[in-house]
Amino acid sequence: MSVRIISVVVFGLVGAAILVSFGVWQMQRLAWKTDVLAEIEARIGATPVELPEVMNREADRYLPVEVTGQFSGAPVRVLVSVQGSGPGYRLISRFEVAGQSILVDRGFLADAIDVPDAPEGEVTVTGNLHWPDEVDGYTPAPDMARNIWYARDVDALAAHLGAEPIFIVLREISVPDTPVTPLPVTGEGIPNNHLVYAIQWFSLAFVWLGMTAFLLWRITRRTI
Numbered sequence: 001m002s003v004r005i006i007s008v009v010v011f012g013l014v015g016a017a018i019l020v021s022f023g024v025w026q027m028q029r030l031a032w033k034t035d036v037l038a039e040i041e042a043r044i045g046a047t048p049v050e051l052p053e054v055m056n057r058e059a060d061r062y063l064p065v066e067v068t069g070q071f072s073g074a075p076v077r078v079l080v081s082v083q084g085s086g087p088g089y090r091l092i093s094r095f096e097v098a099g100q101s102i103l104v105d106r107g108f109l110a111d112a113i114d115v116p117d118a119p120e121g122e123v124t125v126t127g128n129l130h131w132p133d134e135v136d137g138y139t140p141a142p143d144m145a146r147n148i149w150y151a152r153d154v155d156a157l158a159a160h161l162g163a164e165p166i167f168i169v170l171r172e173i174s175v176p177d178t179p180v181t182p183l184p185v186t187g188e189g190i191p192n193n194h195l196v197y198a199i200q201w202f203s204l205a206f207v208w209l210g211m212t213a214f215l216l217w218r219i220t221r222r223t224i
Contacts (some may be wrong), residue, residue, distance in 0.1 A: 004219060008215055009216070015208050015210045016209050019201050019205035022201040026198035033194055037187050043062045046065035051098070053063070055166060062129065062185060064128050067124070067154045069123070069125075070120075076093075077090070078090040078148075079149065082121045087111045089148070093106055093161075105152070105183070106180050107182035116179065116180065119176070119217070127182075130167065135151045139151045
């Protein structure tokens with residue numbers, strides 16, 4: 001066996017082994033992410049508690065809470081599209097509770113419907129604390145003239161509405177808030193693409209071995 005054939009075989013096997021190792025790593029990441037998503041789903045559906053006195057965006061993300069207070073001021077509209085309902089807006093309102101102003105995502109309002117007034121008087125809101133990461137370099141600036149925002153930027157929304165950056169995504173409300181439909185927090189929007197990545201790495205390893213076999217075939221043909 002020539003040195004050239006040996007080098008091709010070694011190169012092919014080492015390259016395939018590296019690609020397979022990446023695929024195995026992604027499968028390990030898949031198992032880890034699956035466990036994380038299960039923990040998040042369990043946390044989302046847990047028994048609601050009072051607002052924490054000290055807020056931590058990482059530790060308190062998805063924490064189910066129940067608060068009683070009053071809506072105040074006009075809501076902000078955040079553009080969104082809901083499957084089966086088409087385009088519309090999330091209504092973000094200021095909510096006065098226990099001497100502080102926070103934000104409540106009341107849910108979805110279809111584009112064709114005028115913005116309704118928030119429920120009056122004391123109401124109880126049940127939902128989950130959240131700080132969505134929806135802003136990137138391509139997110140347009142809010143259209144203040146039409147009261148349309150293009151992402152739930154909690155800090156910017158809080159500053160605009162004169163509230164603290166404490167954000168509750170409503171799940172249930174003690175009084176009717178029609179025609180607004182709650183869009184509660186779920187784990188569906190959290191990406192879990194590790195299986196796709198694993199398949200890609202394993203496929204690359206297969207192609208690599210195929211190219212190696214083809215190269216060996218070409219070499220042996222020339223030496224015959």
